[in-house]
Amino acid sequence: MSESDAPIRVVLAKLGLDGHDRGLKIVARILRDAGMEVIYLGLRQTTDSIVAAAEQEDADAVGLSMHNAGHMTLAPAMVGALRAAKLTCPVIVGGIVPDDDVEALLDAGVAAVLGPGASASEVAQVVRDAVAAAEASDDATVGGSKVET
Amino acid sequence: MPVLEDQATTTGDDMTQHHDEQARQAYRRAYQAAEKAGRLRDVPFETMSGVPVESVYGEPPYPGQYPYTRGVYPTMYRSRLWTMRMFAGFGTAEDTNTRFKEILRNGGTGLSTAFDMPTLMGRDSDSQWALGEVGRAGVAVDTLADMEDLFADIDLSGVSTSMTINGPAAIVLAMYIAVAEKGGVARADLAGTIQNDIFKEYQAQKEYIYPPRPSVRIVTDMIRYTSAEMPRWHPISISGYHIREAGSTAAQELAFTLANGFAYVEAAIAAGIDVDEFAGRLSFFFNSHSDFFEEIGKFRAARRIWARWMKERYGAADERSMLCRFHTQTAGVSLTAQQPENNIARVAIQALAGALGGTQSLHTDSYDEALALPTEKAARIALRTQQIVAHETGVANVADPLGGAPFVEWMTDEMERQAEAVFAHLDELGNGSILEGVYAGIENGYFVGEIADAAYRFEREVNEGRRMIVGVNAFTDGNEEGGADILRIGNEVEDLQRKRLAGVKHQRDSEVVARALAAVTEAASSSDTNLMPPILDAVKTYATLEEVVMAMEKVFGTYVEKAII
Numbered sequence: 249m250s251e252s253d254a255p256i257r258v259v260l261a262k263l264g265l266d267g268h269d270r271g272l273k274i275v276a277r278i279l280r281d282a283g284m285e286v287i288y289l290g291l292r293q294t295t296d297s298i299v300a301a302a303e304q305e306d307a308d309a310v311g312l313s314m315h316n317a318g319h320m321t322l323a324p325a326m327v328g329a330l331r332a333a334k335l336t337c338p339v340i341v342g343g344i345v346p347d348d349d350v351e352a353l354l355d356a357g358v359a360a361v362l363g364p365g366a367s368a369s370e371v372a373q374v375v376r377d378a379v380a381a382a383e384a385s386d387d388a389t390v391g392g393s394k395v396e397t
Numbered sequence: 398m399p400v401l402e403d404q405a406t407t408t409g410d411d412m413t414q415h416h417d418e419q420a421r422q423a424y425r426r427a428y429q430a431a432e433k434a435g436r437l438r439d440v441p442f443e444t445m446s447g448v449p450v451e452s453v454y455g456e457p458p459y460p461g462q463y464p465y466t467r468g469v470y471p472t473m474y475r476s477r478l479w480t481m482r483m484f485a486g487f488g489t490a491e492d493t494n495t496r497f498k499e500i501l502r503n504g505g506t507g508l509s510t511a512f513d514m515p516t517l518m519g520r521d522s523d524s525q526w527a528l529g530e531v532g533r534a535g536v537a538v539d540t541l542a543d544m545e546d547l548f549a550d551i552d553l554s555g556v557s558t559s560m561t562i563n564g565p566a567a568i569v570l571a572m573y574i575a576v577a578e579k580g581g582v583a584r585a586d587l588a589g590t591i592q593n594d595i596f597k598e599y600q601a602q603k604e605y606i607y608p609p610r611p612s613v614r615i616v617t618d619m620i621r622y623t624s625a626e627m628p629r630w631h632p633i634s635i636s637g638y639h640i641r642e643a644g645s646t647a648a649q650e651l652a653f654t655l656a657n658g659f660a661y662v663e664a665a666i667a668a669g670i671d672v673d674e675f676a677g678r679l680s681f682f683f684n685s686h687s688d689f690f691e692e693i694g695k696f697r698a699a700r701r702i703w704a705r706w707m708k709e710r711y712g713a714a715d716e717r718s719m720l721c722r723f724h725t726q727t728a729g730v731s732l733t734a735q736q737p738e739n740n741i742a743r744v745a746i747q748a749l750a751g752a753l754g755g756t757q758s759l760h761t762d763s764y765d766e767a768l769a770l771p772t773e774k775a776a777r778i779a780l781r782t783q784q785i786v787a788h789e790t791g792v793a794n795v796a797d798p799l800g801g802a803p804f805v806e807w808m809t810d811e812m813e814r815q816a817e818a819v820f821a822h823l824d825e826l827g828n829g830s831i832l833e834g835v836y837a838g839i840e841n842g843y844f845v846g847e848i849a850d851a852a853y854r855f856e857r858e859v860n861e862g863r864r865m866i867v868g869v870n871a872f873t874d875g876n877e878e879g880g881a882d883i884l885r886i887g888n889e890v891e892d893l894q895r896k897r898l899a900g901v902k903h904q905r906d907s908e909v910v911a912r913a914l915a916a917v918t919e920a921a922s923s924s925d926t927n928l929m930p931p932i933l934d935a936v937k938t939y940a941t942l943e944e945v946v947m948a949m950e951k952v953f954g955t956y957v958e959k960a961i962i
Contacts, residue, residue, distance in 0.1 A: 265514040267603030276962040290960030321529025364734040368860045
């Protein structure tokens with residue numbers, strides 16, 4: 249688990265077939281410019297490949313970009329796969345998500361949803377807050393972002 | 398109505414004056430021929446106040462004259478307005494079929510099909526990859542049965558159909574042919590376009606299946622097949638739209654798109670097809686973004702560059718081979734989720750730029766597309782927007798009405814200059830071949846890098862407030878006002894489509910399917926065999942899209958992009 253002054257490590261990925269990667273690439277640069285370490289997996293990732301990357305890279309957060317209206321199926325599946333692997337890192341979703349879906353995604357365990365038009369500073373802040381919140385709840389419960397098996 | 402008779406003569410030396418006079422006469426003859434043949438629309442060519450206007454103003458070369466900067470046809474919209482082609486597709490094939498009929502009833506003149514993500518990637522609805530994406534962003538097509546539903550009760554000899562698909566384009570075209578022939582329409586009578594522009598997939602849209610070289614072989618097979626069998630079909634729509642949406646500048650969109658066009662021409666020539674046999678059926682697809690004059694300059698430059706390169710570099714002799722005819726779509730990426738109704742104004746301005754730029758067809762985006770797929774009402778407003786441009790503004794009366802304006806001519810030249818710099822780079826990268834240059838640029842990340850840099854630059858400017866986007870970083874009062882109604886596709890579509898597919902698989906003769914698929918694989922491994930006939934045979938057995946994709950993948954392999962930020 250990263251020390252509080254170590255840079256935040258974020259895995260960024262497109263889950264599934266959706267190829268719209270403009271937003272995710274911009275987010276990658278925004279987070280890098282904000283001092284974070286970005287592990288950019290790119291296109292056509294599966295929940296398994298993202299879990300593997302999050303484990304290997306000791307990621308503090310997973311960012312998914314979704315533009316094909318598959319978020320209600322895929323985002324909860326991602327949260328489920330991470331938790332099944334005993335990873336507590338927060339999942340942040342960006343892209344085209346209708347307002348009415350945000351609540352349901354948060355209920356399904358997604359840490360935050362970034363809509364179109366979020367500014368660079370908002371993007372970085374949302375990631376920082378999500379990581380901080382996850383670490384706080386970890387300290388209270390499991391005591392780490394990852395449990396070795 | 399006299400054409401060009403009352404207009405001031407040009408200055409210049411005698412030679413120029415003589416030449417100009419010849420061009421004027423040629424234009425007049427072409428226009429009058431169209432008039433005599435009854436090819437002009439039956440509307441008054443005058444202003445709202447009753448002032449008659451001529452079909453073109455200013456200096457030669459005129460529309461329909463090389464290098465076609467001012468338009469591809471002499472009469473332009475006086476003969477025929479641009480085709481109002483609205484892209485649609487969602488849910489099951491039946492849902493989209495209903496939307497198609499609605500479009501035709503509302504005065505739309507062409508059909509345009511959006512496929513869902515699994516279909517675009519050559520996956521069936523029952524694939525693990527398809528989870529959550531079936532029927533969401535377009536219509537799901539797994540087998541010929543879906544295509545039959547999609548075009549049910551539509552006379553395919555009477556419409557022109559555009560199908561936006563690339564990686565599995567050959568298979569979907571084969572399904573379209575099969576549906577038509579079942580309905581008694583010969584393939585030679587089919588009119589339309591299949592996007593089939595694989596280069597921009599590696600560069601921008603990312604819906605590729607196979608590596609570039611085998612993909613281009615499929616494209617050249619399709620060019621050859623349609624040249625021989627489908628004279629009214631456009632086998633590729635060379636598309637800058639997605640390059641722009643991915644973040645490129647206007648000049649990059651222009652340059653990459655035309656370079657891709659040159660690359661297809663070189664590939665087809667290398668495959669032994671005569672340039673004038675196919676080049677006349679290549680068409681283009683551009684974005685119309687918000688910077689009004691830059692867009693108009695881009696459209697004008699596209700025509701001039703294409704004509705010159707086709708004639709001078711590729712030796713085209715047929716005038717049709719030199720015409721850059723294009724479809725335009727307003728910029729989806731310019732639509733804001735904030736105060737979505739403002740998008741109607743954006744779309745109107747972008748549509749006007751497309752009309753002033755001389756587009757052959759136009760899709761206007763719906764105002765709610767930053768939120769979801771368009772509702773029926775939003776799609777209707779979008780169609781109405783271009784109908785207002787076409788019928789109320791008077792811009793359709795005069796071809797290239799901005800031609801000759803110093804800023805417009807300068808912008809056209811500037812777009813051309815920037816594009817030529819890109820062509821020079823690619824030509825060098827490919828040692829004198831644009832085709833090899835494009836392959837190299839895909840492999841070394843040139844295209845994706847340039848596009849990502851431009852996208853980030855723009856985003857930073859918006860973030861820093863140097864570029865104002867209404868409702869995003871300025872004039873945000875009203876952003877809290879609650880949402881537009883949006884279209885929702887339920888999970889039931891996915892379930893329904895999977896059941897349908899299972900039913901089709903159950904009913905077909907699996908031995909016949911297997912034999913047909915083996916023939917596709919065999920054709921793939923022999924580069925002298927055209928893939929289209931065995932693919933057509935395979936889809937007729939109700940082989941699925943993914944099965945046919947896999948039959949070729951055995952030989953061609955798959956493409957995995959290097960992830961570059």
